[in-house]
Amino acid sequence: MKRIAYIFPGQGSQEVGMGQAAFEAYDAVQDLFEQADRTLGYSLSSLMFNGPEETLTKTENAQPALLLNSVALVNMLHQEGVRPVMTAGHSLGEYSALVASGALQPLEALKLVHARGQLMEEAYPAGMGAMSAVLGLSKEAIEEVISDFPENEAVDLANINCPGQIVISGTRQGVEKAGERLKEAGAKRVIPLNVSGPFHSRLMEPASQDLASHLKAANIEDAEPPVYVNATAEPVVDKNEVEHSLVKQLYSPVKFQAILEAFSEAELDAIVEVGHGKVLTGLVKKVNRRMKTFNVQDPESLQSFLSWYKEES
Numbered sequence: 001m002k003r004i005a006y007i008f009p010g011q012g013s014q015e016v017g018m019g020q021a022a023f024e025a026y027d028a029v030q031d032l033f034e035q036a037d038r039t040l041g042y043s044l045s046s047l048m049f050n051g052p053e054e055t056l057t058k059t060e061n062a063q064p065a066l067l068l069n070s071v072a073l074v075n076m077l078h079q080e081g082v083r084p085v086m087t088a089g090h091s092l093g094e095y096s097a098l099v100a101s102g103a104l105q106p107l108e109a110l111k112l113v114h115a116r117g118q119l120m121e122e123a124y125p126a127g128m129g130a131m132s133a134v135l136g137l138s139k140e141a142i143e144e145v146i147s148d149f150p151e152n153e154a155v156d157l158a159n160i161n162c163p164g165q166i167v168i169s170g171t172r173q174g175v176e177k178a179g180e181r182l183k184e185a186g187a188k189r190v191i192p193l194n195v196s197g198p199f200h201s202r203l204m205e206p207a208s209q210d211l212a213s214h215l216k217a218a219n220i221e222d223a224e225p226p227v228y229v230n231a232t233a234e235p236v237v238d239k240n241e242v243e244h245s246l247v248k249q250l251y252s253p254v255k256f257q258a259i260l261e262a263f264s265e266a267e268l269d270a271i272v273e274v275g276h277g278k279v280l281t282g283l284v285k286k287v288n289r290r291m292k293t294f295n296v297q298d299p300e301s302l303q304s305f306l307s308w309y310k311e312e313s
Contacts (some may be wrong), residue, residue: 004085004271005087005263005271006088006271006272007089007090007093007271007272008070008087008089008093008097008275009070009276010089010090010092010093010254011199012193013277013279015276016048016049016051016056017049018069018276019048019065019072020048020049021299022072022299023045023072026072028076028079029075032106033072036110039107039110040064044065048068058117058196059121060114063092063113063114063117064117066093066275066276067095068110070089070093070096071100073274077274077296082306084272086227086266087100088229088256089230090254090256094249095109095112095113095116095246098223101224101226101227104220108219116207116211120250121197122207123204124203126197129169129170129171129197129198129201129203130169130175130192130195131169131198132175132178132179132191133165133167134165135164135189137182137186137188141185142157142168142182143157145178149170153177154171154201155170155201156200156201159253160253160256161286162256162257162283162287163257167200169198170203201251202251203251204250204251207250211247215243215247222238223236223242224237228259228262229245229249230259232245235262256283260287263291264288269292270291270308271284271291272293272294272305273294277295277297
C-alpha cells in the first residue's frame with residue numbers, strides 16, 4: 001500500500017462555493033453538513049455555498065467552514081480505503097488533521113474551531129493588530145530586525161512556511177514599522193495580509209487561556225496516525241500532548257517548513273492536501289520539489305487521486 005501523508009489548509013483558503021460539489025454527490029456529506037448546521041445553530045452550509053463572501057471570511061465562520069469541508073473529504077477518502085501514515089495542518093488545519101487521526105470527533109472539532117474563531121476575533125481590538133508576509137529574507141534576518149521592538153509595537157514570527165516565505169504578526173504599528181525595516185534589510189516584498197487580528201503572536205495569549213478551558217471540556221483521544229503539530233513540528237500521539245499543543249499553537253509560530261522537512265524524510269509516496277485550494281502543495285514544492293503531491297478538494301480531484309492511489313505499485 002502506498003505511504004501518504006495528509007496536510008490540511010488553514011484560514012485564507014475559504015471561498016464561496018466550497019464543498020458544494022461533494023455535498024451534491026455524496027449522501028454522507030449531506031448528512032455531515034446538516035449535522036454541522038444543527039450543532040452550530042445556523043446554516044454554515046448555506047454560507048459556504050452562497051456567501052456573502054465577507055461573512056464567510058469572518059474568522060468565526062471561515063474556521064468551521066474550512067474544517068467541515070476538509071473533514072467531509074477525509075470521510076470520502078476513508079470510504080475508498082485510503083489511510084494516511086501521518087497528518088498535519090496549517091494553523092486551523094491542525095484541527096482537521098486531528099479529526100483525520102481520530103483524536104477529535106468531527107462535530108466536537110467544529111464546536112472547538114467556532115469557539116476558537118470567536119476567541120481570536122475578541123482577543124485584540126479590531127484594526128489594532130496586523131500580519132504581513134515577508135518574502136526573500138531568512139528567519140534569522142527577520143528575527144534580528146524585530147528583536148528590539150518595544151512591547152507596544154510587539155511583532156513576532158507567525159508562520160515559517162517555506163524558505164523565503166515567513167509571516168510576521170503583532171500590533172499594526174509594529175508590523176508596519178517592521179515592514180519598512182525588513183525592506184531596508186533586503187526583503188524582496190512585504191505583503192500585508194487581509195486578516196482580522198494578530199494571529200500566532202504573543203497578543204493571542206489571552207485567547208489561549210480561554211481556549212484551554214474549551215479543550216479541557218472536550219473529549220480528546222490519542223492520535224493514530226501521529227499528527228505533526230505546528231508548535232514543535234514533532235509527531236504527537238498522546239491526548240494530553242494534543243491538548244497542550246493546541247493551546248500553545250494560538251500564540252506560537254506555525255513551524256510548517258519544519259513539518260514538511262520531516263515529511264520529506266519519511267519515505268512517503270505522496271503528500272495529499274485535503275481541503276479547499278492549493279496553497280500547501282505550493283509550499284511542499286518549495287521545500288522538496290521532487291515530492292509527489294495531490295489536491296483533494298472535490299469529487300473530480302478525489303477520482304484523480306484515487307486512480308493513482310489504486311494503481312499497482
